[in-house]
Amino acid sequence: MSAEHDPTISTENNSNAMKHKMNVILGLLAGGAIGAAIGMLFSPHKGTVLRRNIRRKGGAIMDEVAENIEDRAGYLSDTVTEKIQRARKGLISGIGAVWDPFDNG
Numbered sequence: 291m292s293a294e295h296d297p298t299i300s301t302e303n304n305s306n307a308m309k310h311k312m313n314v315i316l317g318l319l320a321g322g323a324i325g326a327a328i329g330m331l332f333s334p335h336k337g338t339v340l341r342r343n344i345r346r347k348g349g350a351i352m353d354e355v356a357e358n359i360e361d362r363a364g365y366l367s368d369t370v371t372e373k374i375q376r377a378r379k380g381l382i383s384g385i386g387a388v389w390d391p392f393d394n395g
Contacts, residue, residue: 326344
């Protein structure tokens with residue numbers, strides 16, 4: 291079996307790609323946390339004001355992330371539905387093309 295048709299290689303590539311993406315995401319989160327901690331240390335505001343600002347900004351960011359996820363989920367759902375409909379049409383026309391010669395003969 292050639293390497294390009296070996297499903298285990300494809301699975302390994304997908305697994306490595308997923309691990310790489312997770313490492314990037316974890317790195318970004320860690321960097322964000324470190325940046326936030328340094329920002330708090332050097333902030334000119336009192337702790338209570340700083341925490342209030344963080345809550346407000348954090349809430350706004352969470353709302354934006356949730357909206358973005360909803361948009362992408364809707365797009366993904368629409369795309370999958372469209373592909374399923376195309377596959378059904380192709381399957382039905384393919385079956386019809388196979389059976390037509392038998393019906394006419």
